[in-house]
Amino acid sequence: MAENNKDLLGLTQEQMDKMFSFWTDVMKLPTIGPMYAFSKDVSSYANDFVTLGKVMAELKANMDGYWLLVNTAYTRAIKETMERAPKQLTSRDDFENYRRAAIEAFEDAFTELFASPEFSGVYGRLFSSQLDVSKAVQDIAEKNFKALNLPTRSEVDDILKDVAELKRGVRDLKRSLEIKYDQARAAT
């Protein structure tokens, strides 16, 4: 989610929601009567694509915030390189010193950026937006899998969770049996 809900392509969060829900409303069809099955699917797919559009808009806004910070650090690094580097490049040593100055300046600027709380926040939001896009695409794919009568990712996920818990249960049972066995052996 973009910071303070103010920078979503120049729109507020509320404006953005209204813009996307407008399309959802337009595509609504009667959900009773003979159109029921058709309208249910159309509406569901329409919602998925509207959601995808919305999260991509948010990704774009967060990406802009990210590149703004990166470009600021880049500009600072270039400026400092110019200040630190030899003014004339006439010998091999000059080129070498230029390289060292550039590496130092870029290292300082970008390390300071990456270690800043501001970057951490922006990077966290960008990463979250990327995940939202992945989720929106996954939701569409899941629907298609269901339509083909194939197991979906979330269904497989539930099974994996059960298997992991079962494995832990078996491990604990095995351990408690071993302890009891050892105790019985010690007693005899």
Added chain:
Amino acid sequence: MTKQELRPDQTQEVQPPAEQPKEAKKEPTVAEEVKETYRKLEKAKNILHAAGDIEVGQTPHEVLEETRAYRLLHYQQMVAKTAKTPILVVYALINRSYVLDLQSDKSWVRSLLSQGFDVYLIDWKPPTAADKYVSFDDYVNCYIDDCVNTVLKKTKVDKLTLHGYCMGATMSTMYTTLHQEKVRNLAVIAPVVDTEKDTTVIGNLAKNMDVNKMVNIIGNLPAEQLYACYSALKPFKQGVNKYFNLVQNIDNDQFVGNFLRIEKWLYDTPPIAGETFRQWIGDIYQKNLFVKNELKLGSELIDLSRIKVPLLNIVADEDHLVSPQCSAPLNDVVSSTDKRLMRFHTGHVGLIASLYSQNNVLPKVGQWLKARSQ
């Protein structure tokens, strides 16, 4: 410091050639410089393209046990055994364990063997999508515990030295709080302990990561995400400059060999099991539960004050992955009376895989371990 003594994670500065008498020194022309640089670039390109399999982890060993999650390695003795207590090395879940045996003259494992220790190592296998729900509880109470039992059975002793690196050090510490009866000594290298005191870029990025969303949507942490984090660590001094240095030193076979081995390790990054990563970032980095004694593995609470065994905590002053301020507090929270903090002026990888470590770190570590391994 000579070129060969530089740490692998340190910028490999090129030493200037010895000063030549002025009359004998002929400055190359610009055309000659360009030609020479072009030749070096071509050679670097060919070497990188033909690099293929780089030999690492060459110290002779047998695979004692192999499961879906790990391989338990037992290294062949190099000298007569001088310490009764075996050492089980617990590697991290980040990158691969062969960094502890990268090349013969910089091998942590080989040095311990040459000091007469019996060395075992847990080589974690990359998790698959099916391992999304594998947690620290599984790693600590199942996998590490199984390995400990196997080593104890094989060596016919009742306790061993648990020796962890980085995330493996944190897991070794967790294990010791729960299964202390099987641990004679706990020797940890750069453990992640008090993350509120961590000053690294990794710690900063972790603070705002929506880890629950990531695990729910993606599952295991993909390698690409780890690369993104690595690229933020010393991005130019190491990320860019090292390639300049490679081209400049392309005719130095030893330099190129060292470079390729480290480069192979840096980019040999398996994913991390989703649930484990959720706990690592959410519970340890964001909530700092580990040092507060509030972290739970399954139904068991990790209480660091339960640790009473001898503790050796090895940290690096220039560690930019786990800052020493994050590792050092372990010594303050355990109940051990025999505890030592060793600080070395090096980096995270330099601590374990460098000539500096061979000459300065390992003799002291070996001495400490030997005194407590009879």
